[in-house]
Amino acid sequence: MKTSDFYYDLPEELIAQTPVEPRDSSRMMVYNRKTKEVLHKHFYDVIDFLNEGDALIVNDSRVLPARIYGTKIPTGANVEFLLLKQVKDKVWETLVKPGKKARTGDSFTFGDGIMTGKVIDVLEDGNRIVEFKCDSNFYETLDKIGQMPLPPYIHEKLKDKERYQTVYSHELGSAAAPTAGLHFTDELLEKIKAKGIKIGYVTLHVGLGTFRPVKVDDVTTHKMHSEHYEVPEETAKLIEETKKNGKRVIAVGTTSCRTLESVAKEHGKVVPCEGWTDIFIYPGFEFKVLDGLITNFHLPESTLIMLVSAFAGYDEVMGIYKEAVKEKYRFFSFGDSMFIE
Template sequence: MKTSDFYYDLPERLIAQVPTKDRLASRLLVLDKKTGRTIDGHFPDIKKYLRKGDVLVINNTRVIPARLLGVRSDTQSPVELLLLKRIDDNHWETLARPGKKVREGKRMTFIPGELEAECEQVLESGNRIIRFEFNGVWEEVLDKAGTIPLPPYIHEKLDDPERYQTVYSKDAGSAAAPTAGLHFTKELLAELQDMGVEIAELTLHVGLGTFRPVKAETIEDHEMHSEWYDFPKEASDIIRKARSEGRRIISVGTTSTRTLETVASNDPDMKPASGYTQIFIYPGYEFKCVNSLITNFHLPESTLIMLVSALAGRENVLNAYKHAVEEEYRFFSFGDAMFITDLEN
């Protein structure tokens, strides 16, 4: 299958640069994955499509201030690090800019006497293994030195960093937000629970690889990035019981989907598990756990639009996206939402 099969035209003006003032103000496009039918609405309408016994699976990861701006210790010239993956207490895999200036042995300063670093290894991918030297508690030092990294297509300043966090975020470790969850408020989640919808929490720490374009001509040749996940006992118990009773498993976001499908692929019983996943879901994949998906609109030719197409069919998805463009929905991280489901079941 060609990467170009997942291209669509998107006017730049439809890329949302800032979040809505009210999380519930986003629009909602409902897509019937069986027929391709679409229904326009607003996000609170999600209550119409959920019912007692459904399990809503959320990713409780929290975005860390993973963007560090400092200077090279020898020349005092600017340097930027983006934290991608924590290796141990002192070491991170990072993306460095300008990369050609951050060679092995090069030292950097972010807060003099409080946070310094040295490049220990340049990986084949171009990423760097950085050893950090810091005084105090790492999380507190990082909060002081770092900023929240926004996706590369967002050029506006974010006034309130909490708008790039879900209201249920708590497990710090992501370089990007699980943006489908940005539409929920605590009040809406409480309403859904009062309706009898169960909520299961898992964790997948989102890496910046989620924004990496697919450069391979055929999608099968793309090398998927890896991300760390945790599928705890509480979520396992809820989902195993719901599956045994034939109830719907509704994933909030592609990150929750990737976690659930990783666990189900490794263990049909879906017992608690954690580790790294490189699962790449594209058309032809048979879903083992997820029935329905709440998600945002994704970049053309991205692994995320491929995942959505695996669930709803490429033609259905591209037709829905064409409709969303014509109706001027807002796209990407701060944009509007879709609910992909079988409206007959």
């Protein structure tokens, strides 16, 4: 398949710039893979499509306020740093703009001097390895001086940092939110649990590779970025029991999906483990775990729309997206959702 096969025309006004309130009032398109039926609902209706004994698997990763602005010592030049991946304690791989102002050995100060950073290496792709120093806890300091690394297609400033976090986010480490989970409220989750649906947690720290365009013509030659994941024992047990009882495992988001399918591909089933995954799911992929998927509407020609097409069918998904444009659904990170069952 060609990357261009996954292109669709999207009017700019349909790219959501701000989240809706309350979270679960976003719209939700429901697609049944067996009947091919499409329904137009709201996210709070999701409970009607979940059955007792089903398992919802969510990604509890929490987004770092990873965009920080520093000044070069001693010139005072302004430089932007985006934390991508932790190398070790207080040492991070970062994206720096402008890069020419951050060479090996250069030092920077952040937040009126409460943190400093020194470039200790420049990687082949231009990313910088930076060692940070601060007197207090690194993450608390980051919370004071950092901004949420919103995707490049969002131009509005986020008033409340928590709106780019899921209500169940817990494990710090992502450079972007697992956005399918942004639609849940605490109240909706309680209703879902009360109906007898179990919630299982995995952690996959989302990297900025999520937003990188596929630059090759032949989809199969694309190389995925690598992301760190963890599957706890209770989640592995929950999935095994759910399958044994003939009920459904439903992933909330492509990150949860990639975690489960990556582990199952390596071990034959979902087992407790942690590691790095660069799994690339596109049409032709054989799913071992997923019975359902809750996801947002993704960028044209992205690996995310390819994953959704692998699960629901290429022709079907391209038709669904055309319908979503026609019905004026809101797209991307702060946009509406889709439940594929």
